[in-house]
Each structure stands twice: as structure tokens, then as C-alpha cells.
Amino acid sequence: MELKLHALSLPLRHPFRVAHGVRETQENLIVELVDGDHRGFGEAAAIPYYNVTQDSMSASLEKARHAIESAAWDRPEALWEQIHPLMRDDLFALAALDEAAHDLWGQREGKAVHALWGLDVSAIPLSDYTIGIDTIPTMVAKMQEFAGWPIYKIKLGTDEDLAIVRELRQHTDAVFRIDANTAWTAEQTIELSGPLKELGVEFLEQPLKADDWAGMERVKAACALPVIADESCIIASDVERCAGVFDGVNVKLLKAGGMTPAKRMLERARELGLKTMVGCMTETSVGIAAIAQLLPLLDYVDMDGALLLGRDPAEGVTIERGVVTLPDRPGNGVIWHG
Ligand SMILES: [Mg+2]
Incomplete structure (x- = not known):
């Protein structure tokens, strides 16, 4: 080889x-x-x-x-x-x-x-589309560039977080997910969770610093929305730790070390009663096609990475307004153009 x-x-x-x-x-x-x-x-x-x-x-x-x-x-x-x-x-x-x-x-x-694993891909979750932090008009424009998606994941961690979500809500009925990428305190998270729930937010992803387990205990007790771990859930042993304080885990293939450990982590998360999610980084269709194999094990997925690129040197899955279609090809279904 x-x-x-x-x-x-x-x-x-x-x-x-x-x-x-x-x-x-x-x-x-x-x-x-x-x-x-x-x-x-x-x-x-x-x-x-x-x-x-x-x-x-x-x-x-x-x-x-x-x-x-x-x-x-x-x-x-x-x-x-x-x-x-x-x-x-x-x-x-x-x-x-x-x-x-x-x-x-x-x-x-x-x-x-997915077929070699014996998974059934007939019912798989919709992918969200991610809106990165920017000025409010630019965030609205980014969302409208990908209009009609059923779910948007909004990156927050600014001093106008609630205003961003209120403005985006004026332009769509889609479900919102919030990813604060560790930018909030426990108190901020609890305070924002009520208004964000009213604005149609489905869950919060990693509001607190990755190691703020005490803060997450306070959030778990008082937050109006489910909270999904991302930066707090890197490898297999983190899944157990997240089970008490988070509602779900966002497993990423790159953080975990590949499809082998990610699949084990997702199966363990489900055993522990956690919601399961896989997120991408900014990857071409090569990486996104690997994520797609795990879709039957997921409640949520964020696999828009290749759409955030100006050029994609590969083909894998197609994603139209959140609907993921897997190719009828062996392996991860990757075609590499280089
Ligand atoms: Mg995240």
C-alpha cells in the first residue's frame, strides 16, 4: 500500500x-x-x-x-x-x-x-447551513445567499448576539441552532436561553469554555434550551463526562481521530441517552463524504463545510437545502479531481 x-x-x-x-x-x-x-x-x-x-x-x-x-x-x-x-x-x-x-x-x-456497517440510510437528518460572525447586514446576506435551508447554525460570541438572532428571524422561518464557540459565561447562557428559545432556537452548542464543568452544572439546572458539547467533547472518554451536564455531543471526525473512534463515541453517546451530532470543519467533499457514512447514527448534522469553500476539488454527497443525498458509489463515495 x-x-x-x-x-x-x-x-x-x-x-x-x-x-x-x-x-x-x-x-x-x-x-x-x-x-x-x-x-x-x-x-x-x-x-x-x-x-x-x-x-x-x-x-x-x-x-x-x-x-x-x-x-x-x-x-x-x-x-x-x-x-x-x-x-x-x-x-x-x-x-x-x-x-x-x-x-x-x-x-x-x-x-x-454505511452498507458495510449495516446502517440504514433511508431516514437521515437534514444538514444545517452555518452563518459565521459578521456585521448584522452581512449575516443576513449570507443567509439569503443560501435561502430556503430548513436549519441555520448561527455563530455567536459578540456583544450583539441577541440582536443578530432577532434580525435573522425577520428573514426566515427556519430552525436556528446557536454555536457560541466557548464565548459565553454560565450566567449569560442562562439569561440568553429564554429569549433565544422564543426566537425558534433548537439548541445551544458549547456556550462555555471547554473545561468549565462547574459552569455547565449551573447551566444544566437553569437553561431553557438543550446544550450540545463540542469543544468539551474531543475523545471517547469525554463522552462519559458530558453525559451528566450536556444534552448531547457534537463529535467531529478530526478531533476524535477518525471514523473508527467517532462511530464508537456516537454509539456510546446514544447508550448514555445523549443526542448525537457530527460537525464538520471547513473541508472539501472528501471529508464531508466520510461524515455522511455516519448519518444513520445522528440526531443532528452540520456538514456544510464544502459549501463554505470557493473551490471543491472532489465530489461526494450532494446537499440541496439541507437534504443530503449519498452517491451510489463504493467506500465513502469520493471522486477526487485534485
Ligand atoms: Mg461548534
Whole structure:
């Protein structure tokens, strides 16, 4: 098996602001596994908040190159178990490798990954579309550029959060989700939750700092809306910890280290009575196609990442006004154009 790496610098459709900062291009790394006639693709995004760069991910994969290329495996989790000890400090790069292994597995078997897992894709959740932080008129314009979506996820963490949601509500009847990306205090969260519920908000994502468990206890007791963990839920052991204080978890393939651990985390979350969500980062259709395989395990999904790009070098799922259609192709269903 041969490992190939493709470093991408992708233009964003709009400068993307969240509570952590602003970006105009997105640097991603595509991992390709070649085995005879079969090729599998996976992807990781470089995200400054998580201290991940293209160079750091490439270096991690180069260090593990010999082990990856010489590994014998028939199911992708077997490769993951072999490589995880070598790459446990770079879960983003491991995730890209694991996605590529799943895509390759499906090519070898001639079946979609969700089918190999025995999942039923006939009833899957709608995806939201994300509106990054900006001036209020620009946020309205961003929403109208993707008019008619059933759900919008609104990034907040400004000094005019309620005014933003009130104005957006003037222009749509869609469901709103709020992602504060750790910007609020417990008291702010409780105070805002009532008015936001009245404005048709479905849930709040990660209002508090990732390690503010005491704050989350106070929020859990008094918040008018369900709260979903994102920055507080990175790896498998976090799911257990979230069960007492959050209503659900947003598992991301890149944070978790791939489809293998993400699937385990989602199954465990459901056992614990948590709502399940998968979120994307700003990824091409390579990464989004990997997320799509997990859709039957989800209550909510945020998989609009490829739509936030000015250029998508791959094909995977199609998403029209929130409705996700999986391709009839083996593996993750990725077609790579480069
Ligand atoms: Mg989030």
C-alpha cells in the first residue's frame, strides 16, 4: 500500500469569523491510500485553534509512513489500532488516514461504508447551513445567499448576539441552532436561553469554555434550551463526562481521530441517552463524504463545510437545502479531481 499526501490551499467563499478569529483561506491535507487499482481518500483541515497545521500533519504521517505502508489489515479499525499508538498526538492526521482507509475498504469490497456497517440510510437528518460572525447586514446576506435551508447554525460570541438572532428571524422561518464557540459565561447562557428559545432556537452548542464543568452544572439546572458539547467533547472518554451536564455531543471526525473512534463515541453517546451530532470543519467533499457514512447514527448534522469553500476539488454527497443525498458509489463515495 502506498501513502500519498496532497496539501491544498483553498479559497473561502467568505472570510469566516468565529469567536476564535477570522480566516480567508483554508489549508487542508488530503491523504490518499493506493492499493493496486484501488484508491481511498481522507482529509484533515488545518485549524489554528487546535494547533494543527499542514506541516505538522504531514510530519506525523511521514513519521508513520513505513508502518502505514507495510501494515496488513482487512478492516479499517485494524489499521487504526496499529497506527494510533504512533499518531496519538496528531488525531487530525490520524483521522484523515482513517477516512482514507474506510474509503479504500469500500473500494475493495465494492460497497458503501454505511452498507458495510449495516446502517440504514433511508431516514437521515437534514444538514444545517452555518452563518459565521459578521456585521448584522452581512449575516443576513449570507443567509439569503443560501435561502430556503430548513436549519441555520448561527455563530455567536459578540456583544450583539441577541440582536443578530432577532434580525435573522425577520428573514426566515427556519430552525436556528446557536454555536457560541466557548464565548459565553454560565450566567449569560442562562439569561440568553429564554429569549433565544422564543426566537425558534433548537439548541445551544458549547456556550462555555471547554473545561468549565462547574459552569455547565449551573447551566444544566437553569437553561431553557438543550446544550450540545463540542469543544468539551474531543475523545471517547469525554463522552462519559458530558453525559451528566450536556444534552448531547457534537463529535467531529478530526478531533476524535477518525471514523473508527467517532462511530464508537456516537454509539456510546446514544447508550448514555445523549443526542448525537457530527460537525464538520471547513473541508472539501472528501471529508464531508466520510461524515455522511455516519448519518444513520445522528440526531443532528452540520456538514456544510464544502459549501463554505470557493473551490471543491472532489465530489461526494450532494446537499440541496439541507437534504443530503449519498452517491451510489463504493467506500465513502469520493471522486477526487485534485
Ligand atoms: Mg461548534
